[in-house]
Amino acid sequence: MEESSPSRISRLASVIQINTAKYDRYVISQGLPSPSFDINTPFKLNLPEEIVQARDAVLEANSELQALLLGPLGHLQHQTLDHGRRLRASSRSEAISWDAIGAKTFVDVGGSHGSASIAVAEHSATIQCIVQDLPEVITEASRAALSAELEHRVTFLAHNFFAEQPVKGAEVYYFRWIFHDWSAKYCIKILQCLIPALKPGARVIINEFTLPPPGLVSNYHEWLVRAFDLGMLELFNSKERDADDWSHLFQQADARFRILGILRPSRSKLSFIEAVWEADQMFD
Ligand SMILES: C[S@@+](CC[C@H](N)C(=O)[O-])C[C@H]1O[C@@H](n2cnc3c(N)ncnc32)[C@H](O)[C@@H]1O
Numbered sequence: 001m002e003e004s005s006p007s008r009i010s011r012l013a014s015v016i017q018i019n020t021a022k023y024d025r026y027v028i029s030q031g032l033p034s035p036s037f038d039i040n041t042p043f044k045l046n047l048p049e050e051i052v053q054a055r056d057a058v059l060e061a062n063s064e065l066q067a068l069l070l071g072p073l074g075h076l077q078h079q080t081l082d083h084g085r086r087l088r089a090s091s092r093s094e095a096i097s098w099d100a101i102g103a104k105t106f107v108d109v110g111g112s113h114g115s116a117s118i119a120v121a122e123h124s125a126t127i128q129c130i131v132q133d134l135p136e137v138i139t140e141a142s143r144a145a146l147s148a149e150l151e152h153r154v155t156f157l158a159h160n161f162f163a164e165q166p167v168k169g170a171e172v173y174y175f176r177w178i179f180h181d182w183s184a185k186y187c188i189k190i191l192q193c194l195i196p197a198l199k200p201g202a203r204v205i206i207n208e209f210t211l212p213p214p215g216l217v218s219n220y221h222e223w224l225v226r227a228f229d230l231g232m233l234e235l236f237n238s239k240e241r242d243a244d245d246w247s248h249l250f251q252q253a254d255a256r257f258r259i260l261g262i263l264r265p266s267r268s269k270l271s272f273i274e275a276v277w278e279a280d281q282m283f284d
Contacts, residue, residue: 015061019054026051098124105170110178113142121153132159161190165197176207183238191253198277210271211242246273
């Protein structure tokens with residue numbers, strides 16, 4: 001019987017193994033440091049051409065291997081797009097329990113076409129979700145995409161989050177992928193625009209990355225969140241935030257916000273940053 005030839009992914013794995021060994025041998029024999037974020041790491045290692053080629057072969061094979069293992073859509077979803085499913089999973093696993101919060105009205109601020117609200121409404125049979133976004137984003141197409149079961153429980157409302165929140169007295173105001181687009185000055189304004197609508201005990205829940213302390217999570221997760229952090233700085237003069245940053249943001253907006261906890265469900269890259277509005281009464 002003819003022996004089957006190795007698949008492309010096995011061949012790529014061999015390329016990685018052979019060339020990594022070549023690179024490693026050279027670096028160790030020369031006493032060179034591994035590139036790192038250390039302040040003293042050399043900017044350039046001045047590697048001979050043969051070792052540069054070995055290194056590039058590893059990097060190219062690694063990138064092709066990732067693409068072949070995940071496929072193009074899988075690769076994108078892995079990094080950014082898979083949060084509807086993750087949110088559903090988190091809700092199911094009670095990482096955040098909308099029912100325990102007593103959420104009857106869930107306002108999805110900057111909610112685009114409502115994928116987060118749809119996931120939440122599918123999870124809880126009684127919750128009413130209001131998706132807010134700019135007028136050009138809130139279109140008939142979003143409403144038309146809802147199932148008959150959800151069309152009365154997921155509604156859409158044009159609203160600019162830099163203006164006073166028009167939905168007063170909801171139990172939850174939810175923001176996914178909003179704050180990392182804005183520097184602190186604007187984030188504070190977004191939070192302050194909520195205040196006239198907040199009743200005592202209302203929750204503000206932010207669903208975003210929380211930068212972990214260095215070295216606490218896998219290299220892959222660390223690379224992903226820190227690459228996003230740099231990207232946000234380049235694109236919007238904004239950033240991904242760590243636990244202290246979230247705490248400062250709420251405190252700068254108003255001392256009556258208190259963070260109850262920051263929780264990252266085990267299969268999600270995003271955390272739930274849950275804050276409560278601790279005021280005695282609702283102000284108009
Ligand atoms: C990164 S997307 C996140 C969308 C959605 N929350 C999600 O997780 O799928 C940011 C959203 O904020 C909306 N947005 C930007 N500026 C806004 C504003 N001033 N008022 C309301 N929505 C805004 C955008 O239209 C966009 O839908």
